[in-house]
Amino acid sequence: MNQMSPKFIVCDPKKCVGCALCEQACSAAKEKCFNTLYSRIHTVYLDRVSEPILSMSIACHHCDDPACVKVCPREALTQDEETGVIIVNADFEDAHSCHVPCGWCMIACEFGAMILDPKLSIAAVCDLCPEDHVNGEPPCVRTCPYDALSLATVEEVLEKTENETAKKILKELAQARENSKTFYEKFGYIPMKPSREKILYEKHKIS
């Protein structure tokens, strides 16, 4: 880690229990409905982490030199210099708009943070809901009953957590922002995977 990461939605994996209420909150905040397909945050199950951690929620990491921006063939994605938020150009008149859902950004994103908006058929990503903060907390953060989420830098969350495994995951997370491709290799997350005991079960290699 060379410098502090920007602030984004960071999950303390030690506190996450995998209830996916953040997904519900996101879908309600963004589309006024309940359908996790609209959710910009995902509860994922970490299946290569030694116990006692099983799940965490992941949204956009506001990477330095983001892969999604680089890969877009229409140059429809840009990054806000100040906040690091990825901006999707949805102006259909514009030559550089996200128009044809090619999905390259979704493939390029290491964290599964880019989604395809099912209604508009364009890319969508966490923008930190700037218009919907209460006490500085966006909807997902204030919904989490377990206080696992915070709008903070990775370093701030690292300081608070005491669990060694959680620390290791968070450190990798910060690294991955700078050089994606390392996080999955180390921890292997599977988006939306349920069956928590099953993962535990496989860890202990019993038939």
Add this chain to the structure above:
Amino acid sequence: MFGYAGKILHVNLTTRKTNSVELKEEFCKKYIGGRGFATGLLYENSNPNVDPLSPENTMVLSTGPFAVTPMAIGDKFAVGAKSPLTGFIGESLGGSFWSRELKKAGWDTLIIRGRAEKPTYMFIDDDIVEFRDAKSLWGKSPWKVDDLIREELGDESIRVTSIGLAGENMVRFANITNDMRTCGRTGMGAVMGSKNLKAIATRGTKTIFVANLDKLWEVALEFYQKARGPETEKYRVVGTPVNVLVLNRLGILPTKNWQQSTFEGVETVSGEHMLKYYVTNITACSSCPIACDHNVTVKEGLYAGTTTSIDYESMYALGPNCGIGAPDPLLKAIELCDVYGLDTISAGVVVGWAMECYEKGLITKEDTDGIDLRFGNPEAIIQILGKIARREGIGDLLAEGTKIASERLGKGSEHFAIHIKGLELPGYDIRSLKTAALGWAVSANGGDHNRSGAYDYDISGKVDRFKVDESRGKLAMESEDFAAVLDSMILCKFCRRLFKNFYADVAEIYTLITGIEMKAAKLRQAGERITNMKKVFNIREGWTRANDHLPPRVMKDPVSDGMAKGSLVTQEELDFLLDSYYKARGWSKDGNPTREKLVELGLEDRAKELLKR
């Protein structure tokens, strides 16, 4: 329609025909959803006096109006069918993501009839229903089936509910497993197995809208705060196994097939012991702010690698009730029940019964194929569970459940068969919990702590648990109707103490979600209607007052040890309690709902049918 998906899916496995029926608002108001829908639709869509394990039996799986909203609290769904254990209505609830997907696919309720020609699994992909070959899944555990189906269909986000080996072999207390949570009671897995239906996979992309989103979020966020408060601490910290020591102290921890009410080796199977040495992490069902699921792993020794999740009922049934005081084999037994798809409560009680038979010489070592089926023998319980799931040797008898097994074996073993209406009892010794004894005796499901929580009154000291009085009928009724409303919304039982004015608060949330006007009194009446309908179903199946019974041991053998020593429920007490309950319900002395009562509840048609009989 807000809150509800708005459609019911009818499936006939014999003809492979499906049919979509629109949900009527009138029906929603009457039966709310979840268990209410299961009860109402089961009655309308089934014929009386069919064999529960025949293609003629109907199975209903239903979500509630709260599912897929922030008030889902576990996203539970209810399963209902005629129970192979009791021959009466059987209902069970299970948590987690499966119901979320079903509702997002556009279906509130799934009604399954007939029998598939060969092992089949269903894939509900929004509006498309596929019947797929389950040959490669047959014999596999639900854990494996989850994986194989996702792999076959190529989508990790698909949710699966399935049965294990026990369900396939129609073990009468087989369960249905989804995301490792189970619909445990009343043998719903056997009904699914009898239909050659190995699993139901769902994937939904549709959207649920609610009537008043902003207000609902406000209420939900406030609710989450409460859900992290002292009322749920028990479930969050040690989990329900905290009951082991508490109930032992109160002398209501049934031990060695209810021969004792305290257990000498209780420390090592207590929740506190588990938390200290075995719990690896705590997880939650979907959309749940409580998180009660205590995952455990055995780290060393003979059973190293055993991984499961624990709760009080599993610990009681396979632990103290079978005399098992060693934690490792107990956890192994619970894991085996998960793998085979067995209801841990029924499995533990039937094994406990077999152990007593063995010690009394009614079953010999020859009968058990050499298993030394003594109380407390860890090897024995692990071997016998496999035999039950495979219906091998003596396992074939035990797979019939305590009621049928004891009737078939005879030799006086009926005396210590611990069941009500055929459903094995959960871990509360009702000899000194008189309100609970009534609640379970009259329960349409049989001995099921989830359909009547009357033990709450006894244990909390609101009433004298050793005595009976006129008030118990009303209490048992209230507890039943309360559970019916929780199970219909569906709200998890663990948030039952989080509402100040339960009916008013929940009615308000219901209106916020569905936009349908609902008041506390109407909601209370809906609970009463659902319980009455269950009774009507049972009467159609030939129920009489004699079916509201207690196990002979509870009425003849006084508690032998602990704080409640000497307690039992006499025939006079039971008759008195039954009278008080029927009276509180406004039913006849025989326990039949009266015409007036049914008309009052808007069940005129049912009243006509009952009178015809």
